[in-house]
Amino acid sequence: MEYLDSLTGFRLDGRRPNDMRQIRGEIGVVAKADGSALFEMGNTKVIAAVYGPREVQNKSQQVNNQALVRCEYSMANFSTGDRARRPKGDRRSTEISLVIRQTMETCILTHLMPRSQIDIFVQVLQADGGTRSACINAATLALADAGVPMCDIVTSCSAGYLSSTPLLDLNYIEDSAGGPDVTVGILAKMDKVTLLQMDAKLPIDIFENVMQLAIEGCKAIAQYIRGVLLENTKQLECCRGV
């Protein structure tokens, strides 16, 4: 299976190695949620909703000097190619919920809202590779929409290494090709890496520039997300006639 056309240098879906898929963000898709957002990266479509800060449900988990961040990742039955009944608590979604929670926890100023709870619910409508990154971007947008104080916006992107060239933002086919898959989550302005995951093996120097490529991707997404938030705030202001 040839992932990179040796003559033209294009990938299977016509992108160049360091091209990102078409990304689109939309704010306020769920009326009843405090904050909600839809994020699309190519065919991967994810909806995130934020409820909180609100009263802690079971007092045993209550933290008395900061907010408790909880996250649940769930995939729709129709999200992948083959239709499979997805039980709620399977291992993969628990692991991804944990990853998203840890990533978002670093950027939320939890000490401002002690003894409260913030729920982040992420629903994958369509999975075409890079669902983890799309979820984190959607969660960031939803938290901003919910007015939760954050030190910086977190963006995430994935990159891989196939037929000896680093590829940015893998889709499902490239992801399941068995090659390495590096997922990076960074705080855009503070330039700190909050999430770094890689499976399969890579020599250090190749890993270096694959990660660098992913960080470039995250920066581009951060710029796009800032644009969306700015646009949304402008819209709010003109509605309020200030």
Add this chain to the structure above:
Amino acid sequence: MATNPSTYALSQSSDSKQRLQQRRGLFQETEWTRSDGRNFHQCRPAFLRTGAANAASGSAYAEFGATKVIVSVFGPRESKKAMMYSGTGRLNCNVSYTTFSTPVRGQGSDHKEYSSLLHKALEGAIILETFPKTTVDVFALVLESGGGDLPVIITCASLALADAGIMMYDLVASVSVSCFGRNLVIDPTSEEEACQDGTLMITCMPARNEVTQLTLTGEWTTAKINEAMELCLDACSKLAEIMRSCLKEAASGSS
């Protein structure tokens, strides 16, 4: 008053599958007698008894033809820890089938929605304000599934609640009717239910003439719905007579 059941249920063994196809053709003509000899508008003989399980606050046993159900009521007792505070009482229903209740062993698990249907049928009839913050548990167990299981469960559960001394606006009686082409067949057996074109089930409070639950599948015209509802409501009032006499006999018997 309580006649013992005389009908037998056609077992569903594999060789009877051809007979089932052949019988389905038979149902389409207008005049045919039902497998247990009843005419279209005749219910199965009802046998009702309260006080079937003495461990429960109240219990009842019902036998409608081949369908045998036992319901025991516990409570009002403390709600489970996880429950939120609720100003009025709470009803918790659970319907389960024994593994040997259905002809093909283990088919009982595909009636998972009966518990929530039973809950919806009874919640309109119980005065929940009389036991605030506590819960009444209704556990129904189907010993043998001979068709029309849900109506029998609801009727038997309402008898068990009355036996437990829970305050109720009225008893709850429930009857279902199946439709084959033009004609309506009341209180169907499982064999008739397997090839019915549609079904209508009514749960009502007979003395107050109020319908607490109504479910209907298949294609009906309004006129046919009206006719079926009349049929079921008057069957419910007859059934209520049997329930009241059973309760009175139990009360006079024990006091």
Add this chain to the structure above:
Amino acid sequence: MDGQSLPRNPLAYPPASPRRSLPFSSSRPPLHSSLLPYPDEVFIFLAPTAHPLRCLALWFPAAQPSAAPTYSRQRVAPPLLPSGYCGLVSSLRRLGWRPAAYCSSPPSRLRISLSHRRALVGSATGKRMVGLSEGEKRFIRGGIAQDLRTDGRQRLHYRPISVETGVIPQANGSARVRLGATDVIVSIKAELGKPHPLQPDKGKVAIFIDCSPTAAPMFEGRGGEELSTELSFALQRCLLGGRSGAGAGIDLSSLLIVEGKVCWDLYIDGLVVSSDGNLLDALAAAIKVALSNAGIPKVTVNLGASPNGQPDVDVSDEEFLQFDTSGVPVVVTLTKVGKHYIVDATSEEESQMSSAVSISVNRHGHICGLTKRGGAGLDPSVILDMISVAKHVGEQLMSLLDSEIAAAEASAEDQ
């Protein structure tokens, strides 16, 4: 499409007004006129944006009752304010309260006009319904009794409905339906399967509904399980007809490939993305639109290969045969609040329901399914009355959906 069918009003805050409603519920005083015994003069003030209380209505005995009731909504300088109240009004002004309306000797049943109240109420209900106060409950019941619900609709009037098809490219057919704030997605996938032994001449249809936690925090983990199974069974009862397949909305025999051996298994998956009441109708409409958008691949069977075993079937992925959805019914849920019943209830109105009847009506006006949920008993005559109303409303909804489907198909062609 904001679906704002009400006249734009200069004063009106948009529904998405102050972003963060404060943690404690922003209860607003009930403006239900039946509480005002003798309102001579009413001044309505809008709160400064951050104030928890959204609006304040001050009643005054009018200095001298003017004959004709004047009702002005522009910036109001209270002309003939009784002397005692000037101080109060000016101090309110300093605190940032802005006068929004003035009505002298209003009619006994003061019902502030909708577009204006939307300004007061629109932003006041806040996003999260943290339990309705007693006043709000009476406000809702009173509104329904007067055929004037909190968001301006009549009793038998639907919220603005928006339909998109083909939202899930990987599925055979999909649709997204937004009914006010309720938002559901349905996808249809067809896979090869073996017919049921008892019904060898029919395909199989399975309906699964899933409540996503994004709709409400209580759907987290297994919380949404009970509601999902209830919705699935109600939809199965309305769409699949009797056990013998008569009256089924979906023609099962068209799913057959080889009798007894191979047929199409149709998986209908629904997902509730955002819930603001009336989920069953939204899901049923989404299923109908998704079916119209569904394409079942053409199939060529060569029986010769293995007479007894599985005949091998090759599925062509170019030509698709469209699904005939004329027989698919629509579901109309009538919710009874007080003495009247309404269509398309929001979640606040559903919290006030005493009983609800969901009726599925098909194109020929026949009833294909009926479920009475909710506790309180209903007189049989009321149920028959509801059925006739549902048939009438069902036709309107059916025509609305057909036009939406046609529009979606037209836009799909020219893409």
Add this chain to the structure above:
Amino acid sequence: MAAGGGEGEDELVTPGELLGDSSGLIAGTGAYVAPNGRSIRASLAGIRCITPAQPDAADQRSTVEVVGHKAQGAVPQPGSVVIARVTKVMARMASADIMCVESKAVREKFTGIIRQQDVRATEIDKVDMYLSFHPGDIVRALVLSLGDARAYYLSTAKNELGVVSAQSIAGATMVPISWTEMQCPLTGQVEKRKVAKVD
């Protein structure tokens, strides 16, 4: 519709049966007024008995009651006096299992808590819970309110409320000697309790 049957005293009724008209009768326990406001119907299965109104009572209508042969399990109501066994004593409250409600035993235990401020009527802030109750004591208490999701709120702030019987360390049933002390008959050892005045 099942009519109420004859006028006789010990006449058996079942839930839903019409008992009479609200113009002539008041609904007592076991009966309720139907939403249309006129007819009174039974809500229990049992014997209907009509008690004429007292001559001086304002409302001259007699009350109809249904006495159930198997009464509904007792449920703690605000204002009912209950007997409970103390299970745990903490600094600010004691938790107890309610065993019977107004002389009727409950089938399964209900949980109640006695808060520090409800132990006695005088100097409520200087109450020492450990000197008022011990796990295992039998307490007569008044149900203050339905409390929260987990427990009812009980109070022993009256003379006839408090510890009814307690076991001493030596194991004998102690004898109350004052409203704050009980003595063990075997060892003569005095223990502090909030004692109920039982006549």
